[in-house]
Amino acid sequence: QIQLVQSGPELKKPGESVKISCKASGYTFTDYAMHWVKQAPGKGLKWMGWINTYTGKPTYAADFKGRFVFSLEASASTANLQISNLKNEDTATYFCARIYYYSSFVMDAWGQGASVTVSS
Amino acid sequence: EIVLTQSPTTMAASPGEKVTLTCRASSSVSYMHWYQQKSGASPKLWIYDTSHRTSGVPNRFSGSGSGTSYSLTISSMETEDAATYYCQQWNSNPLTFGSGTKLEIK
Numbered sequence: 001q002i003q004l005v006q007s008g009p010e011l012k013k014p015g016e017s018v019k020i021s022c023k024a025s026g027y028t029f030t031d032y033a034m035h036w037v038k039q040a041p042g043k044g045l046k047w048m049g050w051i052n053t054y055t056g057k058p059t060y061a062a063d064f065k066g067r068f069v070f071s072l073e074a075s076a077s078t079a080n081l082q083i084s085n086l087k088n089e090d091t092a093t094y095f096c097a098r099i100y101y102y103s104s105f106v107m108d109a110w111g112q113g114a115s116v117t118v119s120s
Numbered sequence: 121e122i123v124l125t126q127s128p129t130t131m132a133a134s135p136g137e138k139v140t141l142t143c144r145a146s147s148s149v150s151y152m153h154w155y156q157q158k159s160g161a162s163p164k165l166w167i168y169d170t171s172h173r174t175s176g177v178p179n180r181f182s183g184s185g186s187g188t189s190y191s192l193t194i195s196s197m198e199t200e201d202a203a204t205y206y207c208q209q210w211n212s213n214p215l216t217f218g219s220g221t222k223l224e225i226k
Contacts, residue, residue: 035215037163045155045163045206045217061214095162103169104151105210110162 002026004096004111011117017084020114022096029077030054033099035107036070036081040092050099051079086118122147124207124218132226139194141221143185143207152190154183155206157220163206167192199225 007021022034036048049060051070058070069082079096093115097107123146133139143152151170155163165174167183170190180195194201202225207218 044220045157045208047215047217097163102172104153105215106153106165106168106208107155107163108165108168108174110164113162 002098002109004098004109006094006096006111006114009115009117011119012086013120014086014088014118016086016118017082018086018116020081020083020094020096020116022079022081022111022114024077024079024098027098030074034070034079035097035099037095037097037107038064038092039095039113040089043092045095048081048094053079083116086116088118090116091118092116121214122149122209122212122216124209124216126205126207126218126221128221129219130222130224132224133194133197134226135197135199137197137226139197139201139223141192141205141223143190143192143218145188145190145209147212148187149209149211151209151211152183152185153208154192155208155217156203157206158203166205197225201225 003025005023010018012018030053033050035050038046048064051058056072067084071080093113095113096111098109099105100108125144127142154167156166157163171183182193204220204222206220
């Protein structure tokens with residue numbers, strides 16, 4: 001079955017960097033794009049952007065340009081999210097989600113989420 | 121950017137009660153999708169392309185709508201339906217989510 005398994009919780013200080021991984025299994029990794037979604041504590045879902053898993057080209061939502069980098073280890077069926085120069089407001093759970101096309105694009109499989117806490 | 125406004129923000133329903141959640145888009149979209157998220161869990165695709173239930177979703181759930189107005193309806197509320205429901209569109213960039221409706225059991 002389709003699974004997205006994310007890396008574990010992280011506790012970081014402001015200014016540090018963090019890398020979150022998302023390992024896919026149960027399907028051909030390069031056939032489906034991967035999206036990233038942020039959920040701050042007690043808040044809703046915010047789309048961060050996506051990466052084309054075939055070409056490696058990332059696309060970032062406006063609020064996530066600059067300190068955020070999407071990357072791949074395609075041979076390992078893994079997508080990564082790196083956040084540099086961490087700020088308190090980066091404290092959140094970050095989800096990876098596979099995109100699937102019916103008549104429109106939807107996120108049909110989600111990782112379990114990776115918690116990042118930024119605190120001095 | 122298409123803004124999705126969900127209402128109500130929070131509601132409580134009794135077992136057996138009919139529930140309707142609404143999602144209004146700031147511009148017309150072709151399809152709306154809905155996700156269910158329970159506390160501490162990742163979201164699950166619940167209804168896609170406005171009216172199609174994902175495999176395993178009980179048939180008491182239905183989706184409808186067009187243009188700028190969409191809804192998710194539960195014909196008869198059950199305890200397990202307590203969750204937050206988000207609508208989502210990608211008719212145009214950027215992909216956006218509604219702010220969610222938290223549905224509680226009364």
